[in-house]
Every structure is written in C-alpha cells, then in structure tokens.
Amino acid sequence: xxxxxxxxxxxxxxxxxxxxxxxxxxxxxxxxxxxxxxxxxxxxxxxxxxxxxxxxxxxxxxxxxxxxxxxxxxxxxxxxxxxxxxxxxxxxxxxxxxxxxxxxxxxxxxxxxxxxxxxxxxxxxxxxxxxxxxxxxxxxxxxxxxxxxxxxxxxxxxxxxxxxxxxxxxxxxxxxxxxxxxxxxxxxxxxxxxxxxxxxxx
Amino acid sequence: xxxxxxxxxxxxxxxxxxxxxxxxxxxxxxxxxxxxxxxxxxxxxxxxxxxxxxxxxxxxxxxxxxxxxxxxxxxxxxxxxxxxxxxxxxxxxxx
Ligand SMILES: [Zn+2]
Numbered sequence: 001x002x003x004x005x006x007x008x009x010x011x012x013x014x015x016x017x018x019x020x021x022x023x024x025x026x027x028x029x030x031x032x033x034x035x036x037x038x039x040x041x042x043x044x045x046x047x048x049x050x051x052x053x054x055x056x057x058x059x060x061x062x063x064x065x066x067x068x069x070x071x072x073x074x075x076x077x078x079x080x081x082x083x084x085x086x087x088x089x090x091x092x093x094x095x096x097x098x099x100x101x102x103x104x105x106x107x108x109x110x111x112x113x114x115x116x117x118x119x120x121x122x123x124x125x126x127x128x129x130x131x132x133x134x135x136x137x138x139x140x141x142x143x144x145x146x147x148x149x150x151x152x153x154x155x156x157x158x159x160x161x162x163x164x165x166x167x168x169x170x171x172x173x174x175x176x177x178x179x180x181x182x183x184x185x186x187x188x189x190x191x192x193x194x195x196x197x198x199x200x201x202x
Numbered sequence: 203x204x205x206x207x208x209x210x211x212x213x214x215x216x217x218x219x220x221x222x223x224x225x226x227x228x229x230x231x232x233x234x235x236x237x238x239x240x241x242x243x244x245x246x247x248x249x250x251x252x253x254x255x256x257x258x259x260x261x262x263x264x265x266x267x268x269x270x271x272x273x274x275x276x277x278x279x280x281x282x283x284x285x286x287x288x289x290x291x292x293x294x295x296x297x
Binding site: 034043060063064124125131134139161190192196 | 257262267282286
C-alpha cells in the first residue's frame with residue numbers, strides 16, 4: 001500500500017485492521033489498541049465518575065471487556081462507538097443495580113426551558129476570562145453540580161459537550177432516540193448553568 | 203417591499219424565548235445562516251434574557267471542558283496488562 005492511500009484511509013479502516021489482528025490473538029495489536037484509546041477511555045470514565053478510583057476500575061473493566069468480547073465486535077461499525085458503549089454501561093451499571101430512585105423520573109417530567117430559566121430575568125455572567133475563575137471553590141461546585149444530575153443525563157452531557165460526539169453517535173451509544181438526546185442535553189445544560197449561576201454573577 | 207420587511211420584523215418579536223433556545227441547543231456556536239437561524243439571531247440580539255442565557259450556557263460548557271482531568275496512572279496501565287496476561291493463560295489452561 002502506498003503512503004498516499006495510507007494517509008487518506010479513515011481511522012475506521014486502521015482500527016479494523018488492528019481489531020482483525022486482535023481477533024487472531026495478536027497480543028501486540030491489543031497493546032497498540034489500548035495505547036490508542038487509553039486516554040479516551042480513562043478521560044471519559046473520569047468525567048462520568050468524577051472519582052479517580054472508580055475511573056480506574058472502569059478503565060480496567062472496559063479493556064478487559066474489550067479483550068474478552070472482541071469477537072462480538074462488528075468491524076463494520078465504529079470502534080470508538082463500541083468503546084464508549086462499554087464504558088457508559090460500566091459506569092451506569094452501578095446505578096441500575098441500586099434501582100432508580102425516582103430522580104430520573106423527576107428530571108424527565110420537570111418543565112423544560114420554555115417554562116423555567118428563560119422566563120426569568122437573568123443576570124449576566126461575569127466577563128472575566130474563564131481560566132482566571134477556575135479555583136478550588138468553583139471546581140467543588142462543578143463537581144457537586146454534575147453529580148446531582150441523574151447518570152442518564154450526565155452521560156449525555158459528557159458525550160455531547162465534553163467528548164464532542166454528535167447527537168447521532170450519542171444516540172447510538174446510549175440506545176436512545178436523537179430527540180431524547182437533544183432534550184436530555186438541553187436539560188442538563190440548564191441544570192448545570194443554574195447550579196453555577198450565583199458564583200458566576202458576583 | 204416595505205410592507206414585507208415590517209412583517210418579518212413582527213415575526214422576530216413574536217418568536218418565543220423558549221423556541222430560540224431549543225434551536226440553539228444542538229450547537230451553541232452553530233453558524234446561523236438559514237432563514238430560521240437569522241430570525242433567532244435577530245431575537246437574541248434584541249433580547250437581553252436570551253443573550254444572557256446563551257452566554258452563560260456557553261460558559262458552563264466551557265468551564266466543564268476546562269476542568270483539569272488527571273493523567274492515567276502508570277500503575278493502572280501495568281495492572282491492566284497483568285490481568286490480560288492472566289486471563290490469556292487461564293483460557294489456555296481451560297482448553
Ligand atoms: Zn428571548
């Protein structure tokens with residue numbers, strides 16, 4: 001294969017080649033696959049759990065799952081989508097085990113933006129550069145706020161806004177409809193904004 | 203000509219704030235150039251509430267994007283490969 005075609009080959013194909021090798025038991029190919037995606041998995045797990053130890057467990061579980069279930073992966077689909085699905089399931093599983101405590105339902109039924117935030121008179125946020133505002137107090141508030149989101153909302157916010165996945169890919173990862181993704185994203189953003197509001201208007 | 207322009211103007215003002223936000227939701231920085239988008243843009247420009255909301259939403263997302271994430275601990279990577287090797291040898295023994 002010439003260098004030119006290598007260059008224009010989408011990521012998808014290079015992954016497929018790597019995965020085919022892993023399926024054949026190539027340990028070095030698996031190492032390469034881990035190296036390529038370890039930051040993605042670790043970062044995503046950390047953003048979901050917001051706890052180093054839990055993120056580490058999730059990181060381990062995810063790649064062990066990838067290793068064990070690689071035969072189930074359909075090479076025609078995107079590897080990163082499959083990977084995100086495994087991490088998300090892993091992080092959300094703990095909550096499902098505990099059974100839903102009504103938090104999700106109360107979120108689903110809460111009035112949407114039309115009836116809440118936008119109707120009020122909103123104070124504008126401080127115009128100082130965001131970087132200068134990032135201190136311990138704000139980080140703690142941000143942690144608390146995102147932890148208050150039901151996991152099913154948090155995961156949508158993280159995938160869409162922090163991991164920059166499209167609405168379509170997020171829907172695929174979470175087995176949701178695109179409108180459901182959009183509505184959860186809207187509510188999550190409004191919720192987080194509301195939780196940070198008083199610190200940002202001072 | 204004059205007539206139609208003033209009609210468009212009326213439309214801008216009747217666009218509800220909630221509708222505006224719904225359109226912006228998918229991409230807070232979307233390039234607004236379709237007819238519907240131009241109406242939204244005009245609304246935001248003239249509506250203090252919507253511009254404050256949009257600005258604060260963008261900042262919310264930006265804050266979370268900038269939240270410092272820790273590096274993957276080296277021991278975590280080592281542990282993973284140790285577990286995988288164990289898994290492989292177990293499978294071989296089972297065969
Ligand atoms: Zn408005």
